[in-house]
Amino acid sequence: AVERGTIDLAHCFEVVLRQPESSSHDNILVHRIGGQRQLGGQDPADSLLRFLEYVGHCPLVAYRAEFDQTMIDRALDETLGTISQSSWLDLAELLPALYPSNENKTMDDWLATMNIRMLARHDALADALATAQMLQVCLHQAETLEMTSRLIEKKLKDFGVEVRVVAASPGPVITRYEIEPAVGVKGSQIVNLAKDLARALSLVSIRVVETIPG
Numbered sequence: 001a002v003e004r005g006t007i008d009l010a011h012c013f014e015v016v017l018r019q020p021e022s023s024s025h026d027n028i029l030v031h032r033i034g035g036q037r038q039l040g041g042q043d044p045a046d047s048l049l050r051f052l053e054y055v056g057h058c059p060l061v062a063y064r065a066e067f068d069q070t071m072i073d074r075a076l077d078e079t080l081g082t083i084s085q086s087s088w089l090d091l092a093e094l095l096p097a098l099y100p101s102n103e104n105k106t107m108d109d110w111l112a113t114m115n116i117r118m119l120a121r122h123d124a125l126a127d128a129l130a131t132a133q134m135l136q137v138c139l140h141q142a143e144t145l146e147m148t149s150r151l152i153e154k155k156l157k158d159f160g161v162e163v164r165v166v167a168a169s170p171g172p173v174i175t176r177y178e179i180e181p182a183v184g185v186k187g188s189q190i191v192n193l194a195k196d197l198a199r200a201l202s203l204v205s206i207r208v209v210e211t212i213p214g
Helices: 025-031 035-039 044-057 064-078 092-100 107-113 124-158 187-192 194-202
Strands: 060-062 088-090 165-168 176-181
Touching: 035 060, 035 124, 044 064, 060 064, 060 124, 064 088, 092 107, 092 124, 107 124, 124 165, 124 176, 124 194, 176 187
Parallel strands: 060 088
Antiparallel strands: 165 176
16 A cells, blocks of 8 residues: 555555466466465455455556456456445556656556566566555656646745646656746746746756747
8 A cells, every 4th residue: 555655565455366267377377376376265255345445445556457447346246246436546647647758658668767676577466566666656756746836836926926837747857837827927027037936946947938829
């Protein structure tokens, strides 16, 4: 579990549901859950109830969340006649939004970019740990962008200029913030404050580009 940006290794959940028959050989090779372990798993109904209790109302996070959601909801429906009410956060959608200049396509690409070591691919606990670490990076990036956005608004307001940061696009070197001036505020006022704003934000430089709607 990830709580307040920290991975709590003591607060985790792992279970192998008992299957009426073992999976195919190919499936066993991919997911590393052997036939004996499948046949000797825990009672599905009891395990899924414990899973729902563990999750509670917390959001669930995955990379390509549609696969995980479908698999879990199918097991819940077949065993308990219900599905999870938790919301899902898909890192495959969130990461490109936070890093629009990055061209990564797969989970392995993102893990390499973030220098996150995958202990064992297609192992449930290893995948969960790597996903939690990627979530930590996302949370830190989102928090940084949000804090800087609010700081830009505050510092410009200190200079007598009312604006609202409406978007932020981080890049490998430059992060672009899109600013919507309040009614009556001219773009030239913000341009003229570029050096003062850079000093207020403790940055080497800021480039303000004035644009015309449309």
